[in-house]
Amino acid sequence: MMQELTELAKFTRVLExxxxxxxxxxxxxxxxxxxxxxxxxxxxxCYSKIPFYGNLNPALTGTDFIDREFFPNITLNYxxxxxxxxxxxxxGDLAVTVVAETGQVESVSRAELRTLTLSVASTLxxxxxxxxxxxxxxxRNSIESIVACLACAALGAxxxxxxxxxxxxxxxxxxxxxxxxxxxxxxxYTLNGVVNNIEDTLSEFLAGVSSxxxxxxxxxxxxxxxxxxxxxxxxxVLRWEEMLGDTCLTLEELDEYPFNHPLFVLFSSGTTGVPKxxxxxAGGTLLEHLKEHRLHGDLGAKDTLLFQTxxxxxxxxxxxxxxxxxxxxxxxxxxxxxxxxxxxxxxISDHGVTVxxxxxxxxQFLIESGVVPVSLHEFPQLRxxxxxxxxxxxxxxxxxxxxxxxxxxQSVSGGTDMIGCLVLGHPELxxxxxxxxxxxxxxxxxxxxxxxxxxxxxxxxxxxxxxxxPFPSQPVFLWNDPESVKLKSSYFDKNxxxxxxxxxxxxxxxxxxxxxxxxxxxLNIRGVRIGPSEILTVVNQIDGVHESMAIEQVSPxxxxxxxxxxxxxxxxxxxxxxxxxLQLKKRLALEASRLHVPAVVAKVPALPRTHNGKLxxxxxxxxxxRHEVVNFAxxxxxxxxxxxxxxxPEAPL
Amino acid sequence: MSExxxxxxxxxxxxxxxxxxxxxESLIDGDEERSFLQSGILDSLGFVSLVLFLENSCSVxxxxxxxxxxxxxxxxxxxxxxxxxxxxxxx
Numbered sequence: 001m002m003q004e005l006t007e008l009a010k011f012t013r014v015l016e017x018x019x020x021x022x023x024x025x026x027x028x029x030x031x032x033x034x035x036x037x038x039x040x041x042x043x044x045x046c047y048s049k050i051p052f053y054g055n056l057n058p059a060l061t062g063t064d065f066i067d068r069e070f071f072p073n074i075t076l077n078y079x080x081x082x083x084x085x086x087x088x089x090x091x092g093d094l095a096v097t098v099v100a101e102t103g104q105v106e107s108v109s110r111a112e113l114r115t116l117t118l119s120v121a122s123t124l125x126x127x128x129x130x131x132x133x134x135x136x137x138x139x140r141n142s143i144e145s146i147v148a149c150l151a152c153a154a155l156g157a158x159x160x161x162x163x164x165x166x167x168x169x170x171x172x173x174x175x176x177x178x179x180x181x182x183x184x185x186x187x188x189y190t191l192n193g194v195v196n197n198i199e200d201t202l203s204e205f206l207a208g209v210s211s212x213x214x215x216x217x218x219x220x221x222x223x224x225x226x227x228x229x230x231x232x233x234x235x236x237v238l239r240w241e242e243m244l245g246d247t248c249l250t251l252e253e254l255d256e257y258p259f260n261h262p263l264f265v266l267f268s269s270g271t272t273g274v275p276k277x278x279x280x281x282a283g284g285t286l287l288e289h290l291k292e293h294r295l296h297g298d299l300g301a302k303d304t305l306l307f308q309t310x311x312x313x314x315x316x317x318x319x320x321x322x323x324x325x326x327x328x329x330x331x332x333x334x335x336x337x338x339x340x341x342x343x344x345x346x347x348i349s350d351h352g353v354t355v356x357x358x359x360x361x362x363x364q365f366l367i368e369s370g371v372v373p374v375s376l377h378e379f380p381q382l383r384x385x386x387x388x389x390x391x392x393x394x395x396x397x398x399x400x401x402x403x404x405x406x407x408x409x410q411s412v413s414g415g416t417d418m419i420g421c422l423v424l425g426h427p428e429l430x431x432x433x434x435x436x437x438x439x440x441x442x443x444x445x446x447x448x449x450x451x452x453x454x455x456x457x458x459x460x461x462x463x464x465x466x467x468x469x470p471f472p473s474q475p476v477f478l479w480n481d482p483e484s485v486k487l488k489s490s491y492f493d494k495n496x497x498x499x500x501x502x503x504x505x506x507x508x509x510x511x512x513x514x515x516x517x518x519x520x521x522x523l524n525i526r527g528v529r530i531g532p533s534e535i536l537t538v539v540n541q542i543d544g545v546h547e548s549m550a551i552e553q554v555s556p557x558x559x560x561x562x563x564x565x566x567x568x569x570x571x572x573x574x575x576x577x578x579x580x581x582l583q584l585k586k587r588l589a590l591e592a593s594r595l596h597v598p599a600v601v602a603k604v605p606a607l608p609r610t611h612n613g614k615l616x617x618x619x620x621x622x623x624x625x626r627h628e629v630v631n632f633a634x635x636x637x638x639x640x641x642x643x644x645x646x647x648x649p650e651a652p653l
Numbered sequence: 654m655s656e657x658x659x660x661x662x663x664x665x666x667x668x669x670x671x672x673x674x675x676x677x678e679s680l681i682d683g684d685e686e687r688s689f690l691q692s693g694i695l696d697s698l699g700f701v702s703l704v705l706f707l708e709n710s711c712s713v714x715x716x717x718x719x720x721x722x723x724x725x726x727x728x729x730x731x732x733x734x735x736x737x738x739x740x741x742x743x744x
Contacts, residue, residue: 192696337697338690341720369701370717557705579675586674597674652709 075256079154101334120151131156160265163310168204259283277479288473289321301326307357349377359389361559389527435512555651566598
């Protein structure tokens, strides 16, 4: 029997026929798409069959990353694209399932999701939400959070969400910049069997963000927070049931918005200041996700996708877009290992997950806790395992194939900055252990070797990951950045004219890429990117602290392979007392999150600085990892490195 | 200080360093059999980290089939399980 062509193969044939060309290898196809971006992205938009309106020409205006605009004459509605009934294959098709650690399961069909979304959108419209308004959410994984997001998108409002585990300071720091009109929120969440109330966080948030006019409680099982409990807030409070009114818009009544209309705001990890608000457009986001889902992932209505993510990570938005391919998405709410270590594995098995997305941290947990998935379940439907968040080691690849299931292991990586992946899977290419399978179609990724200039960018080799041509899912702008000053400094200062992503990459002769880690100061702790400034903002306010530095140390025993080290320069010469360290950790846990709590706190006499007075995290990082300090000669006080090494032991192997 | 007391303090310090930042003793509240899971003192991911720490600190090896609440869900259970293991030695 002839094997059915993958979506990528079908699309490749369409491109070949339309352009009278042929592609022998994926590298040929990739190169052609990069050389003909307008033709490629237009063809993909048409091939996807999503409902859009207007003229495809021009596909791209402008000449560089800053002034470029994709599809200025196209309009669409993101929610309509995801809820389009042409994707329904039969009555009762599942759209979303949410499984809680308590075992509770909730599902909605595509038709039910459509009705819920349009009903909530009607109520939001009646409450005065209009295109361009910001709607934010402190939300756990739930059907309601999906509905709220889609309802917001249906009206052209801009959505941003965080997990309820995030501390109030960090939430205000993010959402406060957006001057949001509406807040959707849970008031509690369950983790590891423990119910955590976040009413204090909520009160602090509303006291700090006065623009909120409407608060909506996301789940009816949450205790309703009465307005007088919300301290200084003047906001109205609505229960979820009150959002489900009698009037209901239809998909046809929804307005269309420009291709680059702001859809999502994600947040940078705040390497050098408060987190930047990265605004992503509806069309660019959707087109990138359609490409990754359908072409690279071969996802369709036959599939059930479960990607381990909270609402505060871009993979939540990424997974949501899979509805536009008719895929059933499964969300998990709570601890993956409670009440049983194998909790999540049961969900994968019970719900027929075909594509499971995870992280090295979870794989490491399974290994260390002695859980052998293959001995518990057969996972008959599972056909691909994806991993992202941090570097998936070769040992993890091998373990997955031997102990989980013998399926392709796809290490994918990209980021918040482009709400998608730069390196990822391919439905036909072989998997080389430790590598991703390919570079994302239409994204012109190059390697800038250390010490090379921009005229020597390569397609193979090791170095800084740069992108040399604009792409649809780059941010449409950064919030409060009318002159694009922050945008330029974030991505284009280091290597003018090309996008510098902040990762180190190696691309083999065969074309398989491998992300080697961050090239900037961002920390990656247990698979979560953390900006050092989020830690230092808290630490530098503590009495006795003169200055501080947060850096990452290689630690093979930690999930994710590294641990957080905090260097402190104190006003006093006295050694650090244990109560002081514990108090510092507690403040970080409360005001930021547990992930921001350092594994090691060390007092040092000074921090390394360059001759122009700038702190050098790179030198300190190299020192604690016992690497050669590459910029030794650029330091004004290199002698402190020996002291730092003495105070920070090597992590246990 | 007895061997049991030493190990107990080691575990309290680890809980404080990694999870409760000075509040571990008050959470246990004098009840050596208080369930770590049910009282939110430790989650199942934390069990794995604690076992790795104890293996390193006490020179023992824990068979992963024994990594269960029966052996690790309270201070008392951990002390009774870890101390009799072959090669147990603190420090």
